[in-house]
Amino acid sequence: MLEAPRPDTLLDVRGLHTYFYTYEGIVRAVNSVSYRLNRGEITGLVGESGSGKSVTAQSIIQLVKAPGKIVSGEVWLDGEDLMSLSHAEMQEVRGRKISMIFQEPRAALNPLFTVGDQISRVIQLRENCSRNVAENHAIEMMRAVEIADPERRAGAYSHELSGGMCQRVMVAMALSANPLLLIADEPTTGLDVTVQAQVLDLIRTRVRSAGSACLFITHDLGVVAELCERVIVMYAGRVVEQGPVAEIFTNPRHPYTQGLIASTLRVDIDKPISTIPGTVPDAVHLPSGCTFHPRCPFAEELCRHEEPSMVEAGHDHSTRCHIVSGRIEKEMLEEAWELEAA
Amino acid sequence: MRLLQYVAKRLLQLIPVLLGVSVIIFTISHVLPGNPVYLFVGIDTTPEEIEAITKRLGLDKPLHEQYFIWLGNVLRGDLGDSWFTSESVAQDLMRRFPATFELTTVALLAAILLGVPLGVLSAVYRNSWIDNISRGVTLLGVSVPSFWLGLLLIYVLFFLLRIFPPPSGRIGLLISPPDRITGLYLIDSLLTGNWKAFSSSAQHLALPVMTQALVTLAPITRLVRSSMLEVLGSEYIQAARANGVPDRQIYFRDALRNALLAPLTFVALVYGNLLGGSVVIERIFAWPGIGRYALESIVVKDYNAVQGFVLLAAVLYVLVFLVVDILYFVIDPRITA
Numbered sequence: 139m140l141e142a143p144r145p146d147t148l149l150d151v152r153g154l155h156t157y158f159y160t161y162e163g164i165v166r167a168v169n170s171v172s173y174r175l176n177r178g179e180i181t182g183l184v185g186e187s188g189s190g191k192s193v194t195a196q197s198i199i200q201l202v203k204a205p206g207k208i209v210s211g212e213v214w215l216d217g218e219d220l221m222s223l224s225h226a227e228m229q230e231v232r233g234r235k236i237s238m239i240f241q242e243p244r245a246a247l248n249p250l251f252t253v254g255d256q257i258s259r260v261i262q263l264r265e266n267c268s269r270n271v272a273e274n275h276a277i278e279m280m281r282a283v284e285i286a287d288p289e290r291r292a293g294a295y296s297h298e299l300s301g302g303m304c305q306r307v308m309v310a311m312a313l314s315a316n317p318l319l320l321i322a323d324e325p326t327t328g329l330d331v332t333v334q335a336q337v338l339d340l341i342r343t344r345v346r347s348a349g350s351a352c353l354f355i356t357h358d359l360g361v362v363a364e365l366c367e368r369v370i371v372m373y374a375g376r377v378v379e380q381g382p383v384a385e386i387f388t389n390p391r392h393p394y395t396q397g398l399i400a401s402t403l404r405v406d407i408d409k410p411i412s413t414i415p416g417t418v419p420d421a422v423h424l425p426s427g428c429t430f431h432p433r434c435p436f437a438e439e440l441c442r443h444e445e446p447s448m449v450e451a452g453h454d455h456s457t458r459c460h461i462v463s464g465r466i467e468k469e470m471l472e473e474a475w476e477l478e479a480a
Numbered sequence: 481m482r483l484l485q486y487v488a489k490r491l492l493q494l495i496p497v498l499l500g501v502s503v504i505i506f507t508i509s510h511v512l513p514g515n516p517v518y519l520f521v522g523i524d525t526t527p528e529e530i531e532a533i534t535k536r537l538g539l540d541k542p543l544h545e546q547y548f549i550w551l552g553n554v555l556r557g558d559l560g561d562s563w564f565t566s567e568s569v570a571q572d573l574m575r576r577f578p579a580t581f582e583l584t585t586v587a588l589l590a591a592i593l594l595g596v597p598l599g600v601l602s603a604v605y606r607n608s609w610i611d612n613i614s615r616g617v618t619l620l621g622v623s624v625p626s627f628w629l630g631l632l633l634i635y636v637l638f639f640l641l642r643i644f645p646p647p648s649g650r651i652g653l654l655i656s657p658p659d660r661i662t663g664l665y666l667i668d669s670l671l672t673g674n675w676k677a678f679s680s681s682a683q684h685l686a687l688p689v690m691t692q693a694l695v696t697l698a699p700i701t702r703l704v705r706s707s708m709l710e711v712l713g714s715e716y717i718q719a720a721r722a723n724g725v726p727d728r729q730i731y732f733r734d735a736l737r738n739a740l741l742a743p744l745t746f747v748a749l750v751y752g753n754l755l756g757g758s759v760v761i762e763r764i765f766a767w768p769g770i771g772r773y774a775l776e777s778i779v780v781k782d783y784n785a786v787q788g789f790v791l792l793a794a795v796l797y798v799l800v801f802l803v804v805d806i807l808y809f810v811i812d813p814r815i816t817a
Contacts, residue, residue: 203718233722248734250737259725260725263725297813297814308719315724
């Protein structure tokens with residue numbers, strides 16, 4: 139059941155399915171995923187490795203690597219369905235309306251071209267301007283992301299720069315487009331903590347001031363709490379819970395979200411870290427019913443057979459759980475996690 | 481400036497390498513069993529005469545002294561005389577090397593000009609018809625021996641179809657070669673405006689070049705394809721795409737340069753090998769190159785000629801790798817002086 143998009147909605151993903159056709163079978167990496175991103179907001183997309191976060195992002199810009207294929211779904215960006223665009227039209231969207239920042243900044247830069255060259259080429263392609271103008275613009279962008287001495291750094295190759303510096307270059311390249319949507323795929327994973335904070339700050343300032351939206355993929359809930367307005371939790375290719383950060387962190391409804399939050403290290407409470415038992419299920423042979431049921435301390439017979447649908451769990455907060463929907467009458471007690479861990 | 485420094489450094493490094501090569505060549509030819517003096521003497525030569533000849537050839541001196549005499553001669557360009565052609569080995573090699581150089585270089589250029597685009601296309605359109613055709617061609621090139629391919633081409637394109645001239649060397653029997661400037665018939669005939677010689681030598685080059693090129697093209701294509709596939713799957717290509725770079729630029733600008741790094745070493749290896757002469761192809765096409773010269777010299781135990789040939793081949797090999805190292809230095813900024 140989809141409501142009409144609200145006016146501040148920038149990206150509206152509806153019923154996205156992306157499957158990988160492997161020898162072992164079909165991997166449903168993104169399985170009926172729907173969510174919306176609002177202008178001026180940063181939305182965190184969290185989940186364990188293999189939950190389908192990155193493939194969701196790749197599906198939005200239609201750069202899913204083989205043997206992956208977008209099977210169905212709609213991706214509305216600013217009132218336009220990207221799925222209906224041709225290959226060439228989509229190329230125009232990438233690097234203009236949507237930009238992306240990657241997990242490994244050094245790997246994301248071509249080793250044989252200077253970073254200034256790479257930024258100015260993207261600018262030149264987009265603006266159709268002269269080489270000189272593009273180069274100046276590139277240096278401006280590098281200055282904007284606080285790269286010291288940008289004139290000199292523009293002539294450097296990726297191997298000559300630190301990881302943090304490379305990520306700034308990627309951010310400069312991505313933001314030079316003034317994109318409507320910025321997708322950041324774990325952009326701070328490989329960076330020092332201090333550099334991490336600087337890069338996050340950079341993304342936040344630019345997104346807020348430009349009124350664009352940002353999809354921030356991470357498995358770090360601390361970063362989400364600090365940076366994002368909304369959060370989407372994915373598990374085994376499905377969105378299991380989404381809502382405002384404040385709401386989700388204080389009142390997580392899905393057992394998986396509860397487990398994730400309970401398993402983050404907190405210095406203010408003297409409590410052992412609990413873990414979610416088990417691992418992410420084998421992507422080819424997903425469990426029946428609710429895919430989380432083998433790891434869920436509250437699972438009942440119904441969870442093994444019937445997949446729960448998305449239900450309202452509060453204002454602008456929805457989740458996929460039989461207990462929340464009331465199909466199962468049960469109290470979700472926090473102690474269950476500790477029992478499970480012990 | 482950085483480049484000059486690098487080139488200078490690499491050139492200096494060549495000195496010990498070449499000295500090492502010369503020691504090995506000299507040692508091997510002097511520890512080989514058999515006394516070269518006996519090649520000069522008849523059955524009725526007296527021991528005194530043998531001793532005199534040994535003395536005249538300097539073979540009575542200690543080995544290291546002989547080495548320095550030999551090295552001095554080599555440095556002056558004197559590789560000794562061939563006992564078989566009774567001419568100076570240096571001159572023999574200089575006369576024959578352009579033939580090998582011309583054949584090898586044209587064949588390698590053809591293999592690169594065909595193999596690289598074919599490899600790129602097979603990677604870009606993986607498992608498409610073009611990939612399948614390229615797979616067929618390369619399989620043929622890898623598995624068919626060059627002597628058989630050469631004979632087949634002669635049979636079909638000369639004997640049956642009469643498209644190309646018979647395998648009678650570098651130029652038609654009744655056509656005089658162009659005046660020697662570089663020794664390369666194609667270049668010399670162009671420089672002297674000798675169109676008759678140009679067309680004849682181009683036609684004579686065709687079959688051996690085809691044979692050599694097809695054999696060389698196969699591995700180049702496969703290497704470029706696999707290297708290109710690896711690069712196309714890399715993060716920076718994904719990032720370039722995400723930044724809206726069009727496909728054509730992705731393939732030919734972002735990917736190709738990276739994808740050529742690995743095959744470059746292979747090309748150098750092949751070129752270095754081929755410059756030493758391809759015995760099989762030169763023999764089949766009666767090509768007067770250094771490969772055939774080496775073979776003939778070995779058969780008649782012409783030590784000076786063999787020694788000279790091995791030295792030339794080694795020097796060429798080292799030079800090719802010098803050029804490739806410099807190319808790498810220019811292409812790949814990660815390599816530092």
